[in-house]
Amino acid sequence: MDIKNLTDDFGVEVRNFDCSKKIGYDELNLLKKTIQDRHFICFKNQKLDGNTLATFTKNFGKLEAYPEKDKTKGKIEIFNVSNVSEDGEHLDPDDQRVVLQKNNSRWHTDSSYRYLPSVFSILYGQETLPPEVEGGQTQFSNMLVAYDHLPEDKKNLLQPLHQVHSYNDIRRLEPSLPELTYEEKCNFPPVTHPIVRVHADRNFRKSLYFTSNTSLEIGGMSLEQGKELHKWLVDYISQPKFCYTHNWQKNDLIMWDNRVLLHRVIPYDYAKYRRAMIRGTVEGEVPVLGPFSYEVRSKNKIKI
Ligand SMILES: [Fe+2]
Numbered sequence: 488m489d490i491k492n493l494t495d496d497f498g499v500e501v502r503n504f505d506c507s508k509k510i511g512y513d514e515l516n517l518l519k520k521t522i523q524d525r526h527f528i529c530f531k532n533q534k535l536d537g538n539t540l541a542t543f544t545k546n547f548g549k550l551e552a553y554p555e556k557d558k559t560k561g562k563i564e565i566f567n568v569s570n571v572s573e574d575g576e577h578l579d580p581d582d583q584r585v586v587l588q589k590n591n592s593r594w595h596t597d598s599s600y601r602y603l604p605s606v607f608s609i610l611y612g613q614e615t616l617p618p619e620v621e622g623g624q625t626q627f628s629n630m631l632v633a634y635d636h637l638p639e640d641k642k643n644l645l646q647p648l649h650q651v652h653s654y655n656d657i658r659r660l661e662p663s664l665p666e667l668t669y670e671e672k673c674n675f676p677p678v679t680h681p682i683v684r685v686h687a688d689r690n691f692r693k694s695l696y697f698t699s700n701t702s703l704e705i706g707g708m709s710l711e712q713g714k715e716l717h718k719w720l721v722d723y724i725s726q727p728k729f730c731y732t733h734n735w736q737k738n739d740l741i742m743w744d745n746r747v748l749l750h751r752v753i754p755y756d757y758a759k760y761r762r763a764m765i766r767g768t769v770e771g772e773v774p775v776l777g778p779f780s781y782e783v784r785s786k787n788k789i790k791i
Pocket residue numbers: 591595596597750
């Protein structure tokens with residue numbers, strides 16, 4: 488396996504490694520250490536299907552299931568992140584599956600609407616846009632570095648705040664999406680997470696943790712104040728010095744750490760170009776800790 492850094496702060500590219508094969512103990516440990524230290528891995532030239540992607544994903548934890556029951560025809564744990572149906576049909580830009588992709592052009596971290604948000608997402612590019620075309624890239628922003636560079640007054644302001652995250656509220660941003668069923672709503676009630684996330688597995692280092700693709704409300708603020716602060720955060724973390732933009736090549740497999748990176752897809756011409764990807768997601772096992780969480784305040788007692 489050949490590993491090369493992509494930026495100074497995060498990201499590596501891996502060549503000469505086959506993710507469809509059983510992974511040895513030492514190789515898996517190296518990959519776990521690499522994703523922990525560098526947060527993003529691109530494995531070049533992979534040959535995967537839903538089954539081998541699921542097997543690869545399970546090396547890193549349990550597979551997370553899709554939140555809506557009838558939106559996928561295949562394995563419920565392998566999501567289609569595409570404007571192409573499972574039967575290969577190029578979907579209309581107004582199709583709800585494409586509208587969900589458009590919503591992902593807002594900065595977010597996957598499944599933040601869960602009390603235990605996902606740890607890793609693993610995305611395989613089956614069909615990608617021609618390299619000369621605008622859009623279709625996946626962009627990442629490093630929340631550990633973004634937090635470190637915040638001015639002190641902003642750190643103090645953000646320290647006690649929580650954002651609301653609601654799967655149902657995607658409908659407020661994308662009103663053409665159909666209502667969730669009562670059961671789906673009950674399964675995913677709104678949750679709040681601290682905007683300053685504390686990482687017990689990183690010596691209690693802090694990062695930013697927020698999204699733009701669900702709710703924009705911030706607890707303890709009026710809706711307008713919350714939106715204003717949210718907009719400031721979006722502009723702040725979009726600065727190129729925090730970001731890496733992944734230009735897709737067919738058969739890339741990318742893996743990222745949702746705890747410390749935000750991501751978004753750069754919009755493209757959904758009617759003209761096909762973009763077909765499948766994703767495995769590693770379920771989270773711990774809640775998001777903030778500066779005032781009991782576990783952080785009593786950190787000598789914490790077990791991780
Ligand atoms: Fe995403």
